[in-house]
Amino acid sequence: MCGIAGFFDPAGFNADEAAATANRMANAIRHRGPDDSGVWVDAEAGIALAHRRLSVLDLSPSGHQPMHSRSGRYAITYNGEIYNHHDLKKELERASSSAMQWAGHSDTEVLLACVERWGIEDTLKRLTGMFAFALWDRASRTLTLARDRMGEKPLYYGLQNGIVLFGSELKALKPHPAFQGVIDSGAVAMQLRYSSIPAPHSIYRRVWKLMPGTRLSLHGVGTGATELPEPIPYWSLRAVIAEAAGNSFIVDEVEAALQLEGLLTDAVGRQMESDVPLGAFLSGGIDSSTIVALMQAQARGPVKTFTVGFQEQAFNEAHHAKDVARHLGTDHTELLVTAQDALAIIPELPELYDEPFSDSSQIPTALIARLTRHHVTVALSGDGADELFGGYNRYLAASSILSKTARIPLSIRRRVADKVNALPDTALDFLGRPLGMAETALKMRKFANVLAARDADEYYQRLITTIRNPYHLLKARGDTPANQNPCLAISDFLHDPELRMMACDALTYLPNDILVKLDRASMGASLETRAPFLDHRVVEFALHLPLYMKIRRGRGKLLLRKVLGRYVPDELIERPKTGFAVPIGNWLSGPLKEWAEHLLRAGRLRNEGFFDAEAVRALWQEHVSGRRSHPHQLWAIVMFQAWLEREQNT
Incomplete structure (x- = not known):
């Protein structure tokens, strides 16, 4: 590398x-x-x-x-x-x-x-x-x-x-x-x-x-x-998707699992070649656990594995990785970071990512890359499995939500969504308190967002969009349209909404977000990362699988689970998917408040000329006042502002 x-x-x-x-x-x-x-x-x-x-x-x-x-x-x-x-x-x-x-x-x-x-x-x-x-x-x-x-x-x-x-x-x-x-x-x-x-x-x-x-x-x-x-x-990934749409494998699931295991074993084995120390990221989820299991099966000694967790227990899953590592017999290293550890790396993000980038999981990704580099020079990861085998929650809930909401006229759904969004966070949190829900306001607003979707494609676009209409916040439109949708033609040959979403993510979210995040975080620490799921032979095999081998009755990665089940018992990996989350909303209104305020000063925004200062300040004031949380929207804005500040100072 x-x-x-x-x-x-x-x-x-x-x-x-x-x-x-x-x-x-x-x-x-x-x-x-x-x-x-x-x-x-x-x-x-x-x-x-x-x-x-x-x-x-x-x-x-x-x-x-x-x-x-x-x-x-x-x-x-x-x-x-x-x-x-x-x-x-x-x-x-x-x-x-x-x-x-x-x-x-x-x-x-x-x-x-x-x-x-x-x-x-x-x-x-x-x-x-x-x-x-x-x-x-x-x-x-x-x-x-x-x-x-x-x-x-x-x-x-x-x-x-x-x-x-x-x-x-x-x-x-x-x-x-x-x-x-x-x-x-x-x-x-x-x-x-x-x-x-x-x-x-x-x-x-x-x-x-x-x-x-x-x-x-x-x-x-x-x-x-x-x-x-x-x-x-x-x-062309798009061409492979189109060709596979009419040529799904019609084979027994057991046989398909054996074929997948063979392809992954070969991909992992090839990617284990190195003249320097090698290890793997291990979150304890299905993706990384599968890669580590196949590594350990081919290794001469314990594979070195690494995980990062947060001291805030709501965001910490490090114990799951430790259980999987113990079962597989890896040489495991765990880093539990505090909010201060995570916050300390934020000023470095504009330099690390080199252009505006605001997926907040960039923070733990950078932390685990640095931890891992202290021990090895090469690390394998489980990236790509979600998009190929149906792992994201948006796929799993799609059919259920879409079938239920379709029974309600769109005009009524949109009126309900407007009423939910009009309520302050305190009211939404109060409504969710009897149910024991955490982050009630954010979850209810997310539900209102998809409730107002016209169809499956709009449902997907609403879920993947941080700011639906960025021009409400910007002063200039620029040369590049912000609403390009490279997935439009996919609906012509993929009829299942889950398969369309997976294909769109593989074409856009995976290379533009996930792999950017992985590459910059790892190479910023002089660490080479490898992703066996992205071996094009594995990709082509996965795209030819029928939907029922990926998602069924609200459970995803079914075929991948069958492969992993040969190495790790179900009880170690059967749990809801949470992702690499960080409490960015709490940080922006807490320890990052002064930093964000510095970047979002009204006079500064006006002088720079990119944002509508009044619109951004209104969003910021809503957030810090507690009336309405805007964690991801504000993170996108402040990460651009932090990048621009670096740009102006170099």
Whole structure:
């Protein structure tokens, strides 16, 4: 796992100046690769590649990057892991007319050999792994940027003053003198709506995220160019979803569970390869417990596992992880953090996430990454299982809620929702007190929100949206529309609302939120994370499963439960899903109040020009007064404000 950066200016440049600039770009993401660095430039061709290395496979100088192919035709700066590189190496050796000589045993060297043998397109289709890379072809003077199928590894690119800049994070682009950094107000609206900025957009104009499963080939981009070609998909999750919709596996559940176990066992085994210490995140839930169980079944000794819990018992699930670890026999480490521990990391979040990002579970994710890095360099995670096998609560409740609310006319449902939302939190909490409900007001407002949904698709959109109409709070609309819905066409071929929601989450929420959160938190601690559920063979298998093998009678992940049941007894994992929650609302009106007030001052908001100061202040006053809680909406706003403050000070 590493960090990459570079630029392409066909007009050419001074070699020494370009090397110095590329080095500064790489050093801006030193946390992604603290073990080694390298720069390569071709001044005449106008290409500069830079690299920061986190040594995981082949710790010798043979793994140094940027790396050149044996013929010298190709140069690459590469971030990621190719899990089937041993298989590819054997295939190359069988296809070669003479014995192949290898300088080392890195997957980067194998990747370059594959490109020389089969070309970039065929090579990408053969890869199993997570990656982002920039490949320079000296013969055709073509730069190719490529990203893995599911979007595990990030890759930003931009056209700034006619020069193409690229890097693993936005901060890698900023040291180049051509970088402009003009904020797109439309992207701000998207962040307020979804808590992240969906690909291909970024917070800056004319800077994009390369979409998962695509490559972008650039040849002869001239000085003063204003447009870049569209990326080309070599694999499409949307296409797999469409194909699977009419071709679900009709097999016995026992047989399907055996097939899934085989695929996951192979994926986990491949991802356990490492020349440095390796472990796993363990929350005690189904996803991480399955990964750890399959790791322990293949390991020679106890697997190192890690969990983080909060001293506030309402948010602490660390004891569940401890029970699973004890049953599986892992070497378990637990970190119980206080509110002060969590609050201490908040000022670092804008630097860590690099563009506005406001999923509050970013806090515990960053904490567990730091804990884990004290012990290992690589950690496996259970990310991706919820979207593929039906784990989120919104899937489990969909049919029940939709079938019941459909019997009530929409006009009546919306009047009821309006009346609920008109009540103060104190009144809603009073109503829920006899039922022993915690956070009654938030739960009742959430129910009112979905009660007013017209249909299943609106139900889903209301649940995933942080601020439904961000333009009520913003002064400018910007270039990027905030209400884009990349899932609209899915309803044409997926009729079950649960399957539509899962597909939409896999296309959007997973790469734009979950994997961003995981990558920045882990790489910020110089920790490599791997997600076996996102092996594309597992993904394709899961998408072909019928709904009844995932969700039935309000229970999710049914097939995954069957796999885990061979290793862990049901009583250790059968409990409601809670997620990685933090009490962000209480913190904003308590220990974070002064910090948030500083960021939300009316004069400041007016001077910056992004927000309607009066609308934001009204929202803030409602929250701190206790009349109505707005934890997630305010977190989205203050995280943008904290990012903007960092932006203005750097």
